[in-house]
Amino acid sequence: MELIELSERTSAILMVHKARKNGIPFWNKGKRSDSDQIVVAFEAFRQLSRVSIRPMTAISAMNDLYEDICGTVSEIVVFCGMASNATTVGHTCPSPMKATSNGLFQGDNPIDFALPLASLQICVVIILTRGLAFLLKPLRQPRVIAEIIGGILLGPSALGRSKRFLEVMFPPKSQTVLDTLANIGLIFFMFLVGLELDIKSLRRTGKKALSIAVAGISVPFTLGIGSSFILRESISKGVNGTAFLVFMGVALSITAFPVLARILAELKLLTTDIGRMAMSAAAVNDVTAWILLALAIALSGSSHSPLAPFWVFLCGCVFVICSSLIVPPIFKLMAQRCHEGEPVEETYICATLTVVLAAGFITDAIGIHAMFGAFVVGVLIPKEGPFAGALVEKVEDLVSGIFLPLYFVSSGLKTNIATIKGLQSWGLLALVTFTACFGKIVGTAVVSLACKVPRKEALALGFLMNTKGLVELIVLNIGKDRKVLNDQVFAIMVLMALFTTFITTPLVLAIYKPAQRARAADYKHRTIERKNSKSQLRILACFHSTRNIPSMINLFEASRGVQKSEGLCVYALHLMELSERPSAILMVCKARKNGLPFWNKGIRSGADRIVVAFEAFQQLSHVSVRPMTSISSMSDMHEDICTSADSKRAAIIILPFHKHERLDGTLETTRSDFRWVNQRVLEHAPCSVGILIDRGLGGTTHVSASNVSYNVTVLFFGGRDDREALAYGARMAEHPGIILTVIRFLVEPETVGGITTVDMVENPNTTLRSMDEDALSDVKLNVLSQDDSIKYEEKFVRSATETIATIRESSRCNLILVGRMPDGEVAVALNGSGDCPELGPVGSLLTTSDFSTASVLVIQQYSGQDSLNLASEMEEDSAGMDSEAN
DSSP, X not given: OEEEEOOSSHHHHHHHHHSOTTSOXXXXXXXXXXXXXXXXXXXXXXXXHOOOOOOOEEEEOGGGHHHHHHHHHHHHHHHHHHOTTOOHHHHHSOOOOOSOOOOGGGTOOGGGSHHHHHHHHHHHHHHHHHHHHHHHGGGTOOHHHXXXXXXXXXXXXXXXXXXXXXXHHSOGGGHHHHHHHHHHHHHHHHHHHHHHOOHHHHHTOOHHHHHHHHHHHHHHHHHHHHHHHHHHHHTOTTSOHHHHHHHHHHHHHOOOHHHXXXXXXXXXXXXXXXXXXXXXXXXXXXXXXXXXXXXXXXXXXXXXXXTHHHHHHHHHHHHHHHHHHHHHHHHHHHHHTOXXXXXXXXXXXXXXXXXXXXXXXXXXXXXXXXXXXXHHHHHXXXXXXXXXXXXXXXXXXXXXXXXXXXXXXXXXXXXXXXXXXXXXXHHHHHHHHHHHHHHHHHHHHHHHHHTTOOHHHHHHHHHHHTOOSHHHHHHHHHHHHTTSSOHHHHHHHHHHHHHHHHTHHHHHHHHOOTTOOOOGGGOOOOSSOOSOTTSOEEEEEEESSGGGHXXXXXXXXXXXXXXXXXXXXXXXXXXXXXXXXXHHHHHHHTOOTTSOOOOOSSSXXXXXXXXXXXXXXXXXXXXXXXXXXXXXXXXXXHHHHHHHHHHTTOSEEEEEOSEEEOTTSOEEESOHHHHHHHHHHHHHOSSEEEEEEOSOTTTTSOTTOTTOOEEEEEEEOSSHHHHHHHHHHHHHTTSTTEEEEEEEEEEOGGGTTTSOSSOOOSSOOHHHHHHHHHHHHHHHHHXXXXXTTEEEEEEEESSHHHHHHHHHHHTOSSEEEEESSOOSHHHHXXXXXXXXXXGHHHHHHTTSTTSOSSEEEEEEOOOGGGGGGHHHHHHHHXXXXXXXXX
């Protein structure tokens, strides 16, 4: 191989154009040059010695000659391994990896074959990254942090320092297979990212969010270009100057939209003003950054023609325009044929994935990377209806669980922190990190303050917009593959991305805390039992799915009480679990500013039908119903419920029971996690709490029908919780379609003290008993006034068995109201009779199969500081639940 330096002289350019395709020096039959004389000498030697000699030429800049040499050696290795007539030389060259082995018993080492080695690599990567994610979970870090760290640990910076480890786990011959799988995952990941972005919402982006987005990308982009001059002069000499400037600008200015959505959800900022502005600005930032990255890729091509970047960028624009005209109508037709609740046809899924791969092939052929084609297809697919969600469900698990971790490993194998050595390199790392943070934070914060955003929110917004992640790694890897970034710059940029993302969550938590509760003095009506029963009642009703809606609406109607529009205000909180899946992020991105579920005018989703049901009820009953959405992990869901109740000044929280009714009348567990949420709400609620055991409350008949007699029974044993249940029942009795029956349980005089075998309180609180009598006196007065809507009965019992029999007779109604922890000797006799301690003795009894006709609402009255005493009890309940699950 003849090594020729490519200089800036015209003669060097002419020499390049004369070079033949196979790399052999050009041959002039006339006057021969020095290169021609070299060829003549080698040919003469070959004819005399019969040794195969193939002259080649490497023409490049001096700092790139070593890469040409290494690339040629790799080609020779592959050639001699594939040659069928290889002799002695063939035995010294490693053959390419076969797909599968014959097994250990036939002498094959599985690690020497592509499929078993790839399987082992995937297992190691998943175990390491998931383990790191578990360790970082208390710090509330996104999973991408663990995946980046895992990739670095497997690379030459840590475990890869052992040559034996690299030879066994990540040998050079497996790099092609690893990179191919990683890039397939990248293609489909970018397709999912495109699905998350809604172009229609970008058009509706307000001036404030648009200004923040422009500042958030222009300031760091400019500073990135400035810092790139320093990097180029110190450690990146000889690279393509224009491409390097653009790559550095994009790397420092980009915001990871998926990672930002995850952080906002974890911090419970999605439905706040700052969350809305951050998501809108990040979406605009993302689209702009991808356009700039496409330009950078076009400029970084290896062609020496000055027009090549122009043609690449022009063809990319033509591809986007043609896709915008062709893709939306086709997929809109597919989406219209997909109906809610029905599976999407496999043909549509396969056709979509084929289009994604075809688009990736086209953009790769153009020269702007295959991921851009997938991203464009994802953006152009209509977001209305279930089609987009079905696509995500089919693709996300395989991509995020298998392929993407390989991409982090591929990046980690290229990241060698050891290349950052000396004060100059570490100083450049500090400079790049400071420039990235300063540009994003200051640029965003200054414009936010100019838009009259509060100071703390503006600063928090700056830190949020500084979020990096996988998107940053994509930019850096493309720059590395295009030889725009060398090993040292690549390692510096990876560490910068890791640091800026890591500090986002703790700094935002330290600066901005929107979930702080209002002072107790500002919030008086925390219970239903109050002096002025005619005042407005505020209810926070929580539900997990559409299964809970019919009974909830009937409960709202029954709670309306006084026929006044201001008599009842309902906040319907849709509880959605935020998982690690991209579909959860897609759901997050559609959440509206006020927390309402998103609204599609086309084919309606389940959340849309919920809104329609509540709006119809509001118009018919004149009750204010305000749907809300809470998107959080199951471990944090109770915090969202309590915070919402506090901010809306609710008097009672209605929670669905963690079991639902089967066709045979028995109760089946929906999700055990819901039980944990209910227990935590009981412990931390800022108001009264009711748990609804739904057995088809009201059925298909609406309570407000004039010819319907709707029976509600209150089981009264005594105590604070029972008085709250009685107050709720008295309010329901004001409804013309409801008949209330109050049943008070008393002990037969001759059996007082003998009905239970447990120790009773020796001196019952006479004040509490007098409060019970006062609460019942209003009911008795209504009965004496011949009010047909209220009935009052007193049941004298002698034993727990007789008490249960009386309850069974009284359960022939539509709804039973009962206190969670009733007082009195009769109630104590029922302790331990059920397997649901969070419902109390009576409520737990009513969930058994003997009471399968009536719905039950178990109520706990807010007791201020006394509610803190529930902590130890809840711990015992959780321990019992865990043992039951085991």
